[in-house]
Amino acid sequence: MNTSRKTSPATLAGPAVSVLIPTRNRTDDLAQLIPSLTQQTVDDFEVLVLDQSDDHAAVEQLVDGVGDERIRHVPLRSIGKSRALNVGIRIARSDVLAFTDDDCVAGPHWIENALACERRDAIVFGRVAAYEHDESIEHVPTLDIDEFEETAGRRWRSVGVIGIGANMVAPAPLIKELGGFDVDLGPGGDLKAGEDFEITLRALAHGAYILRDPRLVVIHSGGRPMKDRVASAHIAEAFVGIGASLGKHARERDIRAVTAFVDELARALMLSGRAIVRRQRPTHLRRSWSLIRGFLRGARRGLSLAPDDWSIRKSSPTPPGDLRP
Structure with missing residues (x-):
């Protein structure tokens, strides 16, 4: 182990952070993301690669090739980002959840900063910066955050972009109490998008807080041609x-x-x-x-949420198939 890294104290409850990565047919992108997670400034974390790909073998081979026992391949039969995330929430061994997308890259301090900004009563969103590209020919969804911001529960008044699920930290007990992600929403769902926006609305209605912290940064490479x-x-x-x-x-x-x-x-x-x-x-x-x-x-x-029973979260190993929400 690299002794220059800061190691969080181990607990019987599991690692300090569980990183959830939903993925489908993007092995090349994962090959950029996963190495960035193995080079973090803290060691006490797990990564759940929630794989909904047509070919699970390709992702499994990638994860095995990394040779890091903290990286776990979770093959799933279902389709839909929200369904994958709900499975990850069930089997995560930490009470601190960090979310990113398979077409992002995390900086070396990402997990350390996730631990620093995590709050039991809040969902935290960070900056999503674009990789180097030509803005005239390619659109890359981003979120700029210049300073710390806090939105109190029950005070939201407008839409705007509250945060992007590609860079999000939340306490597992809060996400479970909210019922997980709405399975109609998000890529692969019937309504295609909005799973991150909707859960923030539910959190605010629940009385929780939404924070935006510029210390949390990921680089997004998910570009789309402007004229396409x-x-x-x-x-x-x-x-x-x-x-x-x-x-x-x-x-x-x-x-x-x-x-x-x-x-x-x-x-x-x-x-x-x-x-x-x-x-x-x-x-x-x-x-x-x-x-x-x-x-x-x-x-x-109406809302399409996960069941109330999250009891298998810490006691069960990675499932051989899918735990459907």
């Missing part, structure tokens, strides 16, 4: 997810969700109108329609 329909579709899916999240909470009779939906829709329509007046392409019209579609679908469905 894939990029446009991805943005539209994001607004479907936002709308669906608000619709689900409106069904729970949270008037703030309705207010936030109306505000966001009015903003998108205003921007579209301004573009039309200036004879520019009204890109926000598609976002407006996506927001409406998402809201209606979310309001019809």
Whole structure:
């Protein structure tokens, strides 16, 4: 072991941090992320690679090749990021959960900073920076955080981007109490996106806090060509997810969700109108329609959460198949 690293005290409860990585058919990206996790400034953590790939063998070979017993390959039969994360929450051996995506790279202090900023009553989001790229031809979703911010429970009033699930830290007891991630939302789910946004709304309604801490940083390489329909579709899916999240909470009779939906829709329509007046392409019209579609679908469905029984979390080994939420 590298004695220059800071080692957190071991406990019978397990490692200090459990890192959850949902992945599907992105072995090349994982090959960049996993080495960055083995080079952290602390040693007391586990990494759960929640694998929903068509070919589990490729990811298993990658994990085995790293040769680090802290990295665990968890093959899953189900599809959907939220379902994978809910499995990870069940089998994680730490009460501190750190989330990132398979197309990110973590800096060497990421887990150390996760431990420093973790709070039992809060979900913490960090910066998501873009890898070096040409912004004129490629769009990379990012989140800039320049200073520490705190949103108190029950005080959210608008949509905005609260945080991105590619860089998130949360206490396992809080996430379990909330019911885990909504399985309709997120990549692979019926509503494609918004799983990180929705769980923040649920946390705030629960009385928890949402923090944004600039010390937490990951580099995101998930770029999409600017002129490609894939990029446009991805943005539209994001607004479907936002709308669906608000619709689900409106069904729970949270008037703030309705207010936030109306505000966001009015903003998108205003921007579209301004573009039309200036004879520019009204890109926000598609976002407006996506927001409406998402809201209606979310309001019809309601919340789709994991079961209340999380009892297998610490006592069971990695499952041979899938633990369906």
